[in-house]
Amino acid sequence: MNDALSSAFTIIAPAQISIALAVSAILFGLGLIGFLCRRNMIIMFLCTELMFQGAALAMVAFARMRMDVSGQVFVIFILTVAAAEAALALGLVVLLYRRRETLNSEVWSELGES
Amino acid sequence: MVPLLFYAACAVASAGLLLLLMAKAGTGEHGRAKRVAASLIGLAGIAWILVLIVQAIPVPDNSLGQLGLILLCSFISIAAAVRVITHHRPVFCALYFVLVVLSGAATFVLLSAEFVAFALVIVYAGAILITYLFVLMLAQQTPADLNGSDAVNYDSIPREPASAVIAGFVLVAVLGGAVFGADRSPARATIDQARAIEGAWYDLAWMPRTLTEQARRVDPTVIAIVPEANGHLLRVQPDHSALVRVQHSDGRPASTITLPPSLLPDNTSRVGMALVTRFPVSLELAGVILLMAMLGAVVLARRTVESTTTTASRESNA
Numbered sequence: 001m002n003d004a005l006s007s008a009f010t011i012i013a014p015a016q017i018s019i020a021l022a023v024s025a026i027l028f029g030l031g032l033i034g035f036l037c038r039r040n041m042i043i044m045f046l047c048t049e050l051m052f053q054g055a056a057l058a059m060v061a062f063a064r065m066r067m068d069v070s071g072q073v074f075v076i077f078i079l080t081v082a083a084a085e086a087a088l089a090l091g092l093v094v095l096l097y098r099r100r101e102t103l104n105s106e107v108w109s110e111l112g113e114s
Numbered sequence: 115m116v117p118l119l120f121y122a123a124c125a126v127a128s129a130g131l132l133l134l135l136m137a138k139a140g141t142g143e144h145g146r147a148k149r150v151a152a153s154l155i156g157l158a159g160i161a162w163i164l165v166l167i168v169q170a171i172p173v174p175d176n177s178l179g180q181l182g183l184i185l186l187c188s189f190i191s192i193a194a195a196v197r198v199i200t201h202h203r204p205v206f207c208a209l210y211f212v213l214v215v216l217s218g219a220a221t222f223v224l225l226s227a228e229f230v231a232f233a234l235v236i237v238y239a240g241a242i243l244i245t246y247l248f249v250l251m252l253a254q255q256t257p258a259d260l261n262g263s264d265a266v267n268y269d270s271i272p273r274e275p276a277s278a279v280i281a282g283f284v285l286v287a288v289l290g291g292a293v294f295g296a297d298r299s300p301a302r303a304t305i306d307q308a309r310a311i312e313g314a315w316y317d318l319a320w321m322p323r324t325l326t327e328q329a330r331r332v333d334p335t336v337i338a339i340v341p342e343a344n345g346h347l348l349r350v351q352p353d354h355s356a357l358v359r360v361q362h363s364d365g366r367p368a369s370t371i372t373l374p375p376s377l378l379p380d381n382t383s384r385v386g387m388a389l390v391t392r393f394p395v396s397l398e399l400a401g402v403i404l405l406m407a408m409l410g411a412v413v414l415a416r417r418t419v420e421s422t423t424t425t426a427s428r429e430s431n432a
Contacts, residue, residue: 004375004376005311005354005375005376005378006226006375006376006378006380007226008226008380008381009307009310009311009314009354009375009378010307011300011303011304011307012177012225013171013173013174013177013180013181014171015167015168015171015172015173015177015181016177016180016181016184016224016225018167018170018171018293018294019164019167019168019181019184019185019188020184020188020221020225021290021292021293022163022164022167022188022290022293023188023191023192023221025285025286025289025290025293026160026163026192026195026286026290027191027192027195027214027218028285028286028289029282029283029285029286029289030131030192030195030196030198030199030282031195031199032278032281032282032285033131033199033278033279033281033282034198034199036273036274036277036278036281036282037135037199037272037273037274037275037278037279038199038269038272038273039268039269039271039272039273040204040268040269042204042246042249042250042253043198043199043204043207043269045246046198046207046208046211046246047198047199049211049238049242050195050198050199050211050214053214053215053218053238056218056230056234057218057221057222060221060222060225060227060230061225063225063227064225064226064227065306066306066310067306067307067309067310067311068306068310068313069381069384069385069388070388070392070393072227072229072230072381072385072388073385073388073389073392073393073396075227075230075233075234076230076233076385076389076400077396077400079233079234079237079238080400080403080404081403082237082238082242083237083241083242083404083407084403084404084406084407085407086242086245086246087245087407087408087410087411088407088410088411088414090245090246090249091410091411091414091415092414093249093253094249094252094253094414095414097252097253102268103204103253103268104268106268106273
């Protein structure tokens with residue numbers, strides 16, 4: 001019988017956690033930059049998914065650091081919210097596209113009836 | 115000292131990203147040279163950030179291989195994320211996002227979160243991104259539009275790239291600076307490890323049939339687990355193994371056997387147990403959120419069908 005601990009229960013090198021956390025911060029920042037500077041509405045929502053991805057990576061890294069699965073459970077809920085958000089946001093984008101025949105978000109910079 | 119260098123590395127990477135965003139307007143040979151130079155500056159900044167992190171924290175020799183894999187995955191996901199926000203064709207942005215998801219899933223596997231990794235690939239790369247591609251297809255610009263007026267170049271001209279990059283730089287610098295201030299003493303890690311293993315054994319005790327099967331791997335004659343006097347099914351030992359009292363099929367009296375740590379439940383069982391024992395209300399709420407999103411999507415779609423049918427009937431009347 002093999003007495004070794006599975007890899008999920010061994011103490012991980014802190015550098016790996018740090019790298020995962022730094023990458024999650026960078027992904028979140030890139031998502032923010034993309035959301036602020038892209039004009040295509042679909043790409044803007046894609047950038048919010050990029051931010052979700054960064055948050056999920058941080059959750060999994062902390063879960064691995066504490067060897068606790070709560071972080072992974074949280075990622076499952078993030079996936080749920082991301083799926084709901086994608087369904088609604090894309091429905092809205094299609095509605096807006098039917099009205100103005102363009103995906104440019106600047107067309108909608110003035111709110112009001114058109 | 116280290117945070118200052120980290121801020122400098124972040125600034126270099128942001129400068130590269132800013133140049134990359136601005137250079138997109140230029141086309142031809144000159145524009146390509148500018149793009150290559152900007153990418154090189156950005157890559158140098160990212161590499162500097164990663165090197166700083168690896169240098170600041172000592173790495174045991176036996177984890178160098180895994181560290182290399184994590185570095186590779188991080189590099190791929192960051193590069194793909196940059197392409198997501200700089201590529202001027204939306205379909206390619208979506209495909210590069212698939213690459214971000216795949217390399218993120220690889221990182222999850224390296225961090226031993228296997229279930230979440232595969233859920234991510236199935237749900238994100240398989241479902242959400244396909245929805246995005248469908249919507250991109252529905253809302254496609256016709257070539258006649260693209261040759262027309264000035265408004266059609268909105269995909270290649272970023273809006274306020276400088277302010278956006280500065281906001282992103284501040285966010286990453288503040289978040290990333292926290293990486294260097296974290297306290298991760300080995301004593302704390304040992305305590306976490308002991309608690310996690312104990313929790314995983316008690317997860318297994320919630321599933322008596324699985325526990326019996328695991329005990330049967332140690333001793334094939336086991337037919338049932340006998341609870342201890344205090345009601346627990348097992349006792350966790352300091353060496354991470356567990357003791358269970360079992361009945362045997364060959365008529366021997368009940369005896370105590372040792373389950374080795376290799377019989378601990380795997381990642382999927384632990385996530386499932388946590389979902390239904392620790393977060394049952396959240397699980398129900400997630401179902402409510404999905405139902406509401408579905409209703410919302412139905413309402414949105416219904417309105418569009420009505421508007422198109424009314425315009426169609428108006429045209430047919432005219």
